[in-house]
Structures are given as structure tokens and as C-alpha cells.
Amino acid sequence: MNIVECLNLKKTYKQGKLEVPALNDINLSVQKGEFTAVAGPSGSGKTTLLNIIGGLDSSDEGSTIIDGHNLNKMTHSQLADLRLNKIGFIFQAYNLIPVLSALENIEFVMLLQGVGKAERHERSLSILNDVGLGDKYNRRPAELSGGQQQRVAVARAIVSNPSIVLADEPTANLDSKTGNSLLELMKKINEENSVTFIFSTHDHMVMDYANRLINITDGVVVKDQVKQ
Amino acid sequence: MHFQLAWRNIWRNTKRTIIIMLAIIVGVWSMICLGSLLRGIINQMIQNGIATLTGHIQVHIKGYHNDPVVENNITDPEKISANLKTLLPADSRFCSRVRVNAVANNAEHTLSVTMVGIDPSHEAKVSFIGDAVKTGRYLKSNDKYGIIVGKAFAKKFETKLGRKVVLMSQNVNQKMISKAFKIIGIYTAEMSATEEQFVFINKRTAQEMLGLINGISEISIVLTQNENFHKIAEKIKKNLPEEYEVHTWKELLPIVTAYLTIYDGFIIMWYVVVFIAMAFGIINTTLMAILERVREFGLLKALGMKPRWIVKSVLYESFFIVIIGLFIGNIIGLFSVLVLSVTGIDFSAFAAGSEFMGISRVIYPDIAFKDIITANMLVFILGILVNLYPAYKAAKFQPVEALAHT
Numbered sequence: 356m357n358i359v360e361c362l363n364l365k366k367t368y369k370q371g372k373l374e375v376p377a378l379n380d381i382n383l384s385v386q387k388g389e390f391t392a393v394a395g396p397s398g399s400g401k402t403t404l405l406n407i408i409g410g411l412d413s414s415d416e417g418s419t420i421i422d423g424h425n426l427n428k429m430t431h432s433q434l435a436d437l438r439l440n441k442i443g444f445i446f447q448a449y450n451l452i453p454v455l456s457a458l459e460n461i462e463f464v465m466l467l468q469g470v471g472k473a474e475r476h477e478r479s480l481s482i483l484n485d486v487g488l489g490d491k492y493n494r495r496p497a498e499l500s501g502g503q504q505q506r507v508a509v510a511r512a513i514v515s516n517p518s519i520v521l522a523d524e525p526t527a528n529l530d531s532k533t534g535n536s537l538l539e540l541m542k543k544i545n546e547e548n549s550v551t552f553i554f555s556t557h558d559h560m561v562m563d564y565a566n567r568l569i570n571i572t573d574g575v576v577v578k579d580q581v582k583q
Numbered sequence: 584m585h586f587q588l589a590w591r592n593i594w595r596n597t598k599r600t601i602i603i604m605l606a607i608i609v610g611v612w613s614m615i616c617l618g619s620l621l622r623g624i625i626n627q628m629i630q631n632g633i634a635t636l637t638g639h640i641q642v643h644i645k646g647y648h649n650d651p652v653v654e655n656n657i658t659d660p661e662k663i664s665a666n667l668k669t670l671l672p673a674d675s676r677f678c679s680r681v682r683v684n685a686v687a688n689n690a691e692h693t694l695s696v697t698m699v700g701i702d703p704s705h706e707a708k709v710s711f712i713g714d715a716v717k718t719g720r721y722l723k724s725n726d727k728y729g730i731i732v733g734k735a736f737a738k739k740f741e742t743k744l745g746r747k748v749v750l751m752s753q754n755v756n757q758k759m760i761s762k763a764f765k766i767i768g769i770y771t772a773e774m775s776a777t778e779e780q781f782v783f784i785n786k787r788t789a790q791e792m793l794g795l796i797n798g799i800s801e802i803s804i805v806l807t808q809n810e811n812f813h814k815i816a817e818k819i820k821k822n823l824p825e826e827y828e829v830h831t832w833k834e835l836l837p838i839v840t841a842y843l844t845i846y847d848g849f850i851i852m853w854y855v856v857v858f859i860a861m862a863f864g865i866i867n868t869t870l871m872a873i874l875e876r877v878r879e880f881g882l883l884k885a886l887g888m889k890p891r892w893i894v895k896s897v898l899y900e901s902f903f904i905v906i907i908g909l910f911i912g913n914i915i916g917l918f919s920v921l922v923l924s925v926t927g928i929d930f931s932a933f934a935a936g937s938e939f940m941g942i943s944r945v946i947y948p949d950i951a952f953k954d955i956i957t958a959n960m961l962v963f964i965l966g967i968l969v970n971l972y973p974a975y976k977a978a979k980f981q982p983v984e985a986l987a988h989t
Contacts, residue, residue: 411885411982432889439887446986450882454591459584466584467887 358518358551359385359408363417366403366574377403378414379574385567387518388549390542392556392565400574401555402523408553409442409521410434422518439467443512443550445522449504451496457507458483458492464515482510486540502533506540513544519551526558538564589899596872600904603868607908607962608915610861614854614958615916619948620928625839625846626949631773632836634711636680636699636781638803639812640819641835642667645828647800648835653683653755656798663802663823670819672811677804678705681789685752687732687782692740696782698750700789709805712770712783719744719768726785730764733778734771744769750782754794762792773944850954854961861962862969869901869973880977881985890978897974898967905966909959917955920948 364381367374377400385391393401406412407419410426419426422441426434438444451460461479470478483489486506488499496504505525512520522541526534542564545552554561562568570578593600633639642663647655657663660679667677681700686693703722707713712731713721722729730748737743744766751761764784772778790798806812812831820829833840873880883893927945 406983409885411986435884435887435889437887438885444885446882448878450878450885450986452588452879452882454588454595459587462584463588464886467892 356387357384357420358387358389358422359383359553360420361404361408361417362420364404364407364414364419365416366400366407366412366414376574378407381417381571381574381576383569383576383579385519385551385553387551388545389567390545390552390565391567391569392554392562393569393571394556394562395571396557399571401571403574404571405521405523405553405555408519409444410438439464440515441518443515443517443520445505445508445512445520445525447524447527449496449501449508449528451504451507451511453496456493456495457488457499457503460496460507461511461514464511468515478514479510482514483507485544486510500533501529502537505529505533505537509537509541509544513548513550517550519553522552522554524556524558525554526556526561531560534558534560585896585899589896590903593900593903596875599868599872603865603904604908604911606861606864607905607966608912610857611909611912611958611962612916612919613857614962615913615950615955616919616923616948617853618850618954618958619920619950620923620946621846621850622951622954623947623949625842627773627946628839628842629832629836631777632839633805633832635772635774635777636682636710636803637832637835638677638709639806639832640804640816641830642802642804642819642823643800643828643830645826648828648830651682651684651800653681653753653793653795653800654757656681656755656795656800657802657827658796658798660797660799660802663827666823667802667804667819670822671804671815672806675804675806675815676705676708677802678702678709679786679799679802680706681786681793681795681798682800683752683789683793685750685782687736687740688749688751689740689742689747692742694736694739694779696736696750697780698752698789699781699783700786701783702786706783709803711772715770715772716768717771719766721768722783722785724785726767727788728762728764729767729785731768731770731783732766733775733781734769735775735778736782737766737769739779742766748782750784750792752793754792755798756794760792760794762788851957854958858961858965862965865901865966866969866972869897869970870976872900873897873973873977876977877980877985877988880980881982881988884980884982885986893978894971894974897977898970901967901970901974905963908966909962912962913955913959917950920950923948 361381361383364378366378367376381404393404395401403412407414408421421437424437429437452463455463458479461482462475465475465478480492483492486509488503488506491499491503499507526537529537538561541552544550554565556562567581569576644655644657679702683698685696685698687696703724716731722731732748746766747763748766749761749763751759754760806815816829816831823829880893924947927947929945
């Protein structure tokens with residue numbers, strides 16, 4: 356079953372008077388449970404693609420369907436709901452809320468979903484333990500290392516039971532050992548819970564972990580390979 | 584957790600939060616302080632006016648108010664007094680007076696004064712004069728030729744206790760009459776203008792001097808509760824014959840009444856001006872705080888937070904800052920008023936100017952609960968409202984651009 360379908364996507368950015376094509380007629384689909392890397396050099400359009408899939412940006416042409424929902428026909432409010440309930444995000448810069456503890460950062464998404472306090476607390480603690488940070492539940496982001504912060508970000512991304520997790524260069528700010536350990540974690544989550552992961556990356560370590568590799572150059576898919 | 588997040592967010596930059604709070608604290612403090620000082624001035628003006636012979640209500644013969652001459656006198660005061668006893672609340676007091684313009688002179692000086700003929704025992708319960716004699720003694724009912732003058736009068740006349748003062752006036756037959764009196768007491772009043780203007784003699788003496796048999800100029804009534812004077816005045820009007828007129832202090836002290844009307848408008852204007860000054864500081868500083876957190880707002884939107892929740896979140900932060908500022912501002916304001924209510928503010932340096940307006944030499948503040956409520960409500964409501972703009976700005980950040988912000 357296709358969890359993501361992108362049909363004839365086109366996106367152009369204006370830089371002053373100049374028009375820069377970011378995506379040029381992208382067609383791809385991602386099935387549930389995939390661990391897919393979208394790779395390409397800087398400026399290839401991989402982040403733009405992820406932003407459109409995540410409903411953070413809209414395409415100029417074409418359509419994007421996430422878990423049966425056509426994003427082009429959704430209002431801003433509906434897109435916000437989709438992101439809240441169906442999509443998890445992991446960012447290169449972690450993007451944790453600095454005044455909340457690790458536990459509270461994870462709880463925050465469920466708070467927005469309207470989950471009760473006791474359940475929020477229980478699920479957050481459980482996932483924090485799963486990512487190996489159970490003893491650091493009350494630490495604020497400034498008190499955690501880069502790798503630990505990214506683990507919290509992973510926990511936040513999956514705690515709401517999303518259909519897809521979009522990770523934009525999640526290992527870019529991490530050393531190789533920490534990055535490797537993070538990828539192990541995400542792979543484990545993917546295999547145990549069938550959560551679909553889509554990465555944008557130019558890190559070969561990420562590409563090695565992926566079971567499907569989509570190469571993008573200048574906004575065009577040049578290679579789409581499922582690994583055996 | 585929204586409140587928790589808001590609370591923690593306001594302390595991310597302690598200095599900036601304190602600056603916003605200081606603006607609110609100073610604003611609220613000035614509203615309470617100035618408001619209470621102005622109210623103190625107004626209340627003192629009213630109290631001075633009422634105590635300085637006006638009373639809450641006065642009864643005269645019709646025409647006296649427009650032409651306060653000795654011919655316009657109440658010829659049957661006993662009947663009116665009997666009537667008033669049934670109409671007035673039990674705890675109110677009244678007295679009758681003879682009041683005419685006169686000229687006081689001695690060997691060296693002449694001064695235009697108001698000669699007031701009083702019933703000493705009744706007058707003491709109604710006006711200020713009962714407790715005001717600081718040198719010598721108060722009038723007794725059998726003091727035929729004794730006179731009480733004000734301290735400023737005595738200074739101007741370069742006179743003292745035991746000396747002679749001659750009063751000259753016009754009687755009911757429009758003949759000039761004069762009589763000599765001996766100064767038996769010197770009084771002090773809130774305003775030196777009062778001390779110069781009013782001289783007090785026995786009512787019986789005044790009546791004989793002016794050719795009034797039993798006639799009096801006015802009956803002055805003092806109530807224990809200022810708020811009811813309108814209703815009581817109306818009641819008296821309805822129950823007295825038409826040949827009498829009844830006036831409240833508001834009609835008898837038009838300048839004070841005018842100040843009262845101006846006061847309410849002035850205080851609102853002051854509040855608005857203070858608030859506008861505060862608002863610029865609040866909006867500017869809040870905007871700075873918002874712009875520093877562009878990425879964070881982008882993240883919140885990416886996570887699925889809706890714009891109205893972001894607005895609420897920013898308003899929660901404003902709520903905490905405003906509440907804390909209000910709390911401290913109120914404490915400092917009330918404490919300042921407490922201190923000033925003991926020390927007062929000495930206006931002696933501006934005595935001539937302030938007395939012209941009916942203001943005492945030393946001003947004491949007067950707190951009205953409604954003034955505090957108005958100041959707090961204004962700051963609270965507008966303080967939250969002005970933060971709608973920064974909140975709206977935060978809610979409008981587009982996630983993609985915001986997340987790319989450095």
C-alpha cells in the first residue's frame with residue numbers, strides 16, 4: 356500500500372527576478388514500512404521534496420497524496436492536523452523546545468493531540484526508555500549532547516504513532532559513531548513498528564542503512580533503487 | 584503545560600522580561616499614586632467647602648442665593664427647624680446663621696469680611712469653627728460683644744486677643760450700622776483665605792445689629808453620609824413651602840463641582856496617556872522576543888500547532904508578565920499612598936495659587952476602590968490586547984521559512 360504518492364510535482368522558487376526550479380516533474384511513491392533515503396547534492400531539491408510531502412510547503416504543479424489525503428485540496432488547518440496526527444519530523448538541527456525537558460518535549464505533541472496527562476506521561480517515558488534516555492527525562496536540551504537531543508527528536512517524532520517520519524539530514528550535525536547509533540535506533544523502530552521513514556541526506560552512512568535509495572539531481576529523480 | 588511553557592518562556596531572557604514588567608509597574612504605580620492624590624485634592628476641596636460653613640445642604644428664603652443681602656432672610660426659622668427635624672436622618676445636624684458682608688476695621692486697617700452670626704453650641708456641631716479656635720476661646724451664648732477672627736486676619740490687622748475690631752454693615756432698613764467687638768478667640772483654618780474672610784459673632788448680636796427680629800440668613804445642614812445629600816435635599820424641597828429654596832453643596836460650590844466633573848475625565852486621560860507610553864515599550868520588547876524565536880514558531884507549526892494556539896501561547900506569556908507587573912505595581916502604589924497619607928505633600932510654597940483653587944496647604948491622598956479597579960482593568964485588558972499584534976505575527980510565520988531562519 357502506498358503511503359506517499361507524488362504525481363508530476365513541480366516547484367519553482369523566486370530569488371529576486373530569477374526563477375529557480377527546485378523540483379521538475381517528480382513522480383514517486385513510497386510504501387508503508389519503507390526505510391527510504393532521498394539523496395543528492397546540496398540544492399538538488401531533496402529538502403523541498405520532503406517539505407512538500409510533509410505539508411510544510413506546496414507544489415506549484417502536481418499533487419501529493421499522503422495516506423489517502425490529497426494535500427493540494429487541504430486547508431492550512433487540515434494540513435496542521437495531518438502533520439500532527441500522521442507525520443513525524445526529525446530535523447538536522449534537532450529543533451527541540453529549549454524550555455521543556457526531554458520528557459516534556461515528547462509529551463508536547465500528544466498535548467496538541469489532546470491526549471490525557473497520565474497517558475502522555477506514560478507513553479513519553481516508555482519511548483524515552485526505548486531510545487535509551489530514560490534516566491535523562493528531566494534534562495533540558497541544553498543539558499544533552501547532540502546525539503541525545505536527536506534521540507529525543509526521534510522519540511518526539513514517533514510518539515504520536517505517525518504514518519510517516521520525515522527526517523531531513525538527521526545525522527548532519529552528529530559524529531559518525533553517534534549517527535550510526537541513531538540510525539540503528541530508527542531502523543529498529545522501522546522494523547518493529549512498520550513506521551515509514553523517508554530521509555533526505557547526502558550522508559553515505561544513511562544511504563547504506565536505507566533499503567531504497569532515490570537519487571535526485573537538479574530537481575529530477577535520476578535513480579530509484581530498491582536494495583535487496 | 585501551555586501555562587508552564589508560557590511561564591518558562593518569559594524567563595528565557597530575564598532582563599527583557601524585567602524591563603517590560605518595570606514599564607507596567609511604573610505605569611500602574613503612577614496611575615494609583617496620581618489618581619489618589621487627585622482624588623485627595625478633590626475630596627479635600629469638598630470637605631473644606633462643606634466644613635467651611637457650606638454644609639451638605641442649605642435652606643434660604645427664595646432669592647437669597649442670587650442676592651445674598653440681609654433683606655432676604657428667613658423670618659420664621661423655628662418653624663423650619665421643626666420641619667427639618669422630621670425630615671432629616673437622625674444622625675444629621677443643622678444650625679442657623681446670620682451671614683452678611685461687612686467691613687472690619689481698626690485704627691490702622693480695613694478689610695472686607697463676611698460677618699457670621701452663630702449659635703455657638705449648634706454651630707460647633709456643624710462647621711469647622713467649633714474646633715478651630717487655637718488662641719483664646721470659642722464664643723459662648725452670652726458673649727454679646729465677643730468676636731472670633733482668623734489667624735490670617737489677625738496678622739493682616741496686626742492685632743491680637745483682647746483688641747478691638749469694628750464691624751460695619753447695612754441693616755434691613757438699608758442703614759449703615761457699626762459695632763465694636765473685642766477679639767476673644769483666634770481660629771485657624773485649612774486655608775488662609777478662610778481665616779481672612781470670616782469673622783464670627785453671636786447670632787443674637789448680629790440680629791440686633793442688623794435689625795432682624797428672629798430672622799436668619801441660612802440654615803446649614805450636615806449629613807453623616809455624603810452620598811445621600813441629593814435625595815434628602817429633594818425631600819426637604821418637597822416638604823417646605825415654596826417661599827424657601829434648598830441648595831446642595833454642589834450648587835453652592837460650583838467651582839468644586841466643575842473640578843469634580845473635570846477630574847473623572849482627566850484621570851481617564853492620564854491613564855490612557857500612561858498606558859500608551861507603556862504600550863510602546865511592551866509591544867517593542869515582545870516583538871523582539873518573538874523575532875528571536877522564529878525557528879521555534881516554525882517548529883511548532885511543523886508539529887501541527889494551529890495559528891490560534893500560537894496566538895494563545897503568546898498571550899499566555901503576556902498574561903503572566905502583565906499580572907506580575909500589576910501585582911508589584913499595586914503593592915508599590917498602595918505603599919506610596921500609605922506613606923503619603925501620613926506625611927502628605929506640602930503645598931505651602933504654592934499657597935496662594937492652591938488656595939485660590941480651594942486646595943489645602945497639605946495634600947493627603949485618598950484611595951477609591953473604583954480607581955484601583957479601573958487602573959488595573961485598563962492595564963490588564965489593554966496589556967493583553969496590545970500583544971495581539973506580536974502574537975499574530977508569530978502565528979503568521981511560515982514553517983519552511985521559519986525553520987530556515989538562523
